[in-house]
Amino acid sequence: MKKQLILEDGTVFIGEGFGSAKDVTGEVVFTTGMTGYQETLSDPSYCGQIVTFTYPLIGNYGINRDDFETIQPAVKALVVKEAADFPSNFRSEFSIDEYLKMKDIPAISGVDTRKLTRIIRQHGALKGAIVSADADAQEVIHRLQATVLPNDQVAQVSTKSAYPSPGRGFRVVLIDFGMKHGILRELNNRNCDVVVVPHDTPAEEIMQFKPDGIMLTNGPGNPKDVPHAIETIRALIGQVPIFGICLGHQLFALASGADTFKLKFGHRGSNHPVKDLETGRTALTSQNHGFAVSEESIANTDLKITHVALNDGTVEGLAHKTHPAFTVQYHPEASPGPEDDNMLFDRFIDLMKTNAAKETQHA
């Protein structure tokens, strides 16, 4: 079944539809990871986005029951050069087409994804739609240009009610802005007793759980679209150790008085080098973000920059100068991508340990 991918700049790609047959509109972005499409398509941070894979063969090893980052994928649609109809891997349960049909997610193959990527690189992320072959392209282009994309993605993907993920170790309240399961997995691996709460849970309610630490998760969209979370975090800073990832990092920065901005086409992939300014060592990281913390805005805050992107120098990590709180823009939980900085979770545990020791001293 032929389909069209139409961009707001007027570019039209003709391809073969797979997955769901429905039409969709969203922000078109690209990711350069060569493996991990299952994790990517189930990463809630892609909520509302049409994700282009630059690697041309997607679906080679199928979809397995284990490697999901959420239960209900929030990605709007996928764009690929070729979708494998015959997956091969010992864990494979479905082909990507079967899975996308089940989850009602449309996709298009046969697209010159390199051309599309180059357009995005030059023009920045843009609006696009996947529509049927007989749709009037001009009409779609006009509609796209007039479309304002929704900005309530966090509310869409966050949990609606709090739930526990029990452990015998530190009590961590995890504020779910669109959490990847990987974060929960890493905390549980370290025996944390996690309580997952919705994005709009007030600070007092969070503190009623008597947490040893707060985890601010990743999530989709512009951090400025979740002002209530900024307030919450501001109230939490200094009370207990905080660890933030991705959107959590941006919200933490905003809560501390820094500013954020939209990147031209974002960082999405598994090969982004990040320099730890303290150790001087560079780690390869998994990234997925369209916004970043502005470097200049850090000057008037109590924050210090701990990590920078090697290539474009953007802020990749922050720490509070006085309080036990640190955040990173990238994904130490990986899934997909390199696990070089997995020890950041240990650092969080250590921080809670030190803090707990201090509390006892003071007590």
Place this chain on the structure above:
Amino acid sequence: MPKRTDIKSILVIGSGPIVIGQAAEFDYAGTQACLALKEEGYRVILVNSNPATIMTDTEIADAVYIEPITLEFVRRIIQKERPDAVLPTLGGQTGLNMAVELSNAGVLDEYNVKVLGTKLSAIEQAEDRDLFRTLMNDLNEPVPDSEIIHTLQEAKDFVEQIGYPVIVRPAYTLGGTGGGICENDEELIETVTNGLKQSPVTQCLLEKSIAGFKEIEYEVMRDSKDNAIVVCNMENIDPVGVHTGDSIVVAPSQTLTDREYQMLRNTSLKIIRALGIEGGCNVQLALDPHSFQYYIIEVNPRVSRSSALASKATGYPIAKLAAKIAVGLTLDEMMNPVTGKTYACFEPALDYIVSKIPRWPFDKFEHANRTLGTQMKATGEVMAIGRTFEESMLKAVRSLESGVYHLSLDDLADKDDAFLEKRIRKAGDERLFYLGEALRRGITIETIHEWSQIDLFFLKKFENIVKYETEVENNPFNTDVVKKAKQLGFADKTIAKAWGKTEKEVYDWRKKNGIIPVFKTVDTCAAEFESETPYYYGTYEDENESIVTDRKSVVVLGSGPIRIGQGVEFDYATVHSVWALREAGYEAIIVNNNPETVSTDFSISDKLYFEPLTIEDVMHIIDLEQPEGVIVQFGGQTAINLADQLVAHGVKILGTSLEDVDRAENRDKFEQALQELKVPQPLGRTAFSVEAAVDIANSIGYPVLVRPSYVLGGRAMEIVYKEAELLQYMQNAVKVNPEHPVLIDRYLTGKEIEVDAISDGTDVVIPGIMEHIERAGVHSGDSIAVYPPQKLTEDQKAKIIEYTTKLAKGLNIIGLLNIQYVISKGEVFVIEVNPRSSRTVPFLSKITNVPMANIATKAIMGQSLQEMGYQSGLVPEKEGVYVKVPVFSFAKLRRVDTTLGPEMKSTGEVMGKDSTVEKALYKGLVASGMKIPTKGAVLLTVADKDKDEALVIAKRFHNIGFQLLATHGTANLIRETGVPVQTVAKIGAKGPDMLDVIRGGEAQFIINTLTKGKQPARDGFRIRRESVENGIPCLTSLDTATAILEVLESMIFNAEAMPKAALEAVHS
């Protein structure tokens, strides 16, 4: 971290001659490394015995030593140059072993030479099986059950515990020399015995076979700051069991989930951190297709063949950065040379699929054992890039230049399924094509998977290709179908065959219908960042990224995969041609498909197209670029062979015209030209049928030299002595027909001479004349060549100059030409003219300081030789003597006869230079890997026709103190002349026979001219193989034997009593 300032000069050790397991990739790595170190301001001293390389050009290093890579000679270089440091990890196993030897001999300490990059202790830890296993245990990383053994008994004991199959891996050998998989006692005895011999430390690893696991490689880098990255991972289509150098490989991995990918990535990085690698490293892993269980197979703590492949597959220049890491720079402070905008500390993202297929020498060695195992047999490889797996694979197939364009072979129709099954179960060089045939017959991918263990993913892809054949066949001239077929990589040739049309008809129709490829950039980052790398591949999609400039451009065709007969020498010439074009102000565009070479380094040319060298792929580039013309004379026969098709497409061939090429290569036209020019040649004619061949041979008289027209490296060339042999040749070796006639020439015995020359149409410059040690009949590529000639009269030299000039002018040569002469009974005859660059161009260029490919290119582009400062005639001879010695890879190729003849067998060459012939020869022979002991025994077994000559040689060996051993007949003759000799029993006779003598190491040299035969059963063959297996020089040409004798005579002082008469005279 800034670069080291405590060192000023660095010794780089190259990899020596091209052998199986160590090919052009180290010229690429070494060249990059030397240039990178120079760029950082160090004085670079290079030692490499291989003259056919770019890295031994004097521009590449500050001091270039083309000397043997042996302790003796490298020590001298260190003594003289006093380098502050040595960089051992860029010259393959040879460079590494040399560094270890220098260290063990105390040379590095004595002269205070620091080792750059990875520490020698780490190298030892990675290479020594025992140390490595201990390290893996410490790291908790799994290795297959294994045991280090030093004797056959230990091997048997181990097998008793774990059972068959087991893999034998000899320690410290190249490309798995001497190793293999054993399924039973017999194979175990043979392989272990051989393996222990091949290992310099008499040590083998016996390993529980994990054949059938996925074989995955990670190319990793680490710097002194502990930044560690993966440049590329690769998946072998052939599962564990086939040497990775002999495997069909794709990059990146295709069937690994992110969890599997990251698990193996973590392991690889953990290992290089534990080893403390500073530079590049290759980690090979085996992954169970049914679980997360994996094993570490091996770690190469250096730049390797795989890293050259990874560099070309990703664009990321591993060797260059490894060299910089070695002097202290770190990945996070170096730029990624591809984008120029991002840092080197990152992991390339590919947005295409890369396929690599090895190129095996079985077209030359048809009797060799063609099954593939743990011992590498390929001489070279091709790489192709596509946006679909199918496209990438089929582009690689047609890059092989094996006469195949698709997943099919001719002559398979009459083979039954059982035959296919056998060939698919046991991996061999043609398995890919048998797979195609099996799928075509409807055998399911599940069945084939069971036979081959090849992952279903790949089999399904092959099936996609095969299934689409019918679609193509049923829909002639259907644009949609052809578009899809092209996306699946189908060649025009395949489509033409399906439609019963010519390739050109399909091409023209396609072009008219707009079904043409676009070119995309290899940029390391999947288009995430801008990059200006001029590195392209073709594919059937929307957007073309190769922008045509308004500069005048020239396309240079490369020489494809390294094979016997077409080695790195042609890449050398290609690179120099490209450089010359750039100097002359042209935009130089190169087309090639060999990932190992310097020419496919994107920084060499203005534009690099990594594409198959077939007419359709080359034409696509020409259609886009609209160059001034195409240069075909540097890319060996590969490029020359495309000339007529290019002309048919209306393309201008620059340099010698197609008609003149044809006049040199077409036998009848050539003969006519020679007659007109009054240049004599041996009698000969062209035969178009078997009967004609017999008549011709009778009329000119035996022995005759027979060969197919248009030959490469003397392929299928033979000397036949009688009609029966001729008939056998005509029936087996060639398929004679009017399109492919056979040439029959009088075989003249005599001295062979080789000349390279450059002509601009007016002047003919002859940089040098080379004299072969072996008489005519031995292929020039397998002969030892000497410059300047030692035994030519002035008269003969003058004749050679005269004929060369006449031929160059008479054949309207513009550019390079190579001529072979034979001097028979004092007369000079021309045997062959090659209107192109030759194997000896780099050798002569280096000796004479005449940059032959460079000035030939400029002559092609219209500059006169006089303008460039050259005059007609022979360039004045240089001082000193230079010899080129061929190097063979017989140890890797079982069942190949080592006898030298008209068919080329060598894989590489070395140069020896010194003040006398003997000294130069000594160096050349030692550099070629020959041991030259000055005492011991010589074993002679010679054919009747050679007995007289052999007697002289025997006597001379006796005179310098060698003991003589010979078989009955030869021994009797020697004894008759009064020279003591020990008789050795024939093979199979009672008591210790010839083979026992060889195995026992009782002879230091073997001279064997027994009737050559291709049946392994023959004695001569077995003797020759046995000496190869035991590493003893076996000389099959009496000329080579004499040359070695001369070397020995010059080294050994005679101990002879004073003549008696003189003494008596004093006393009387």
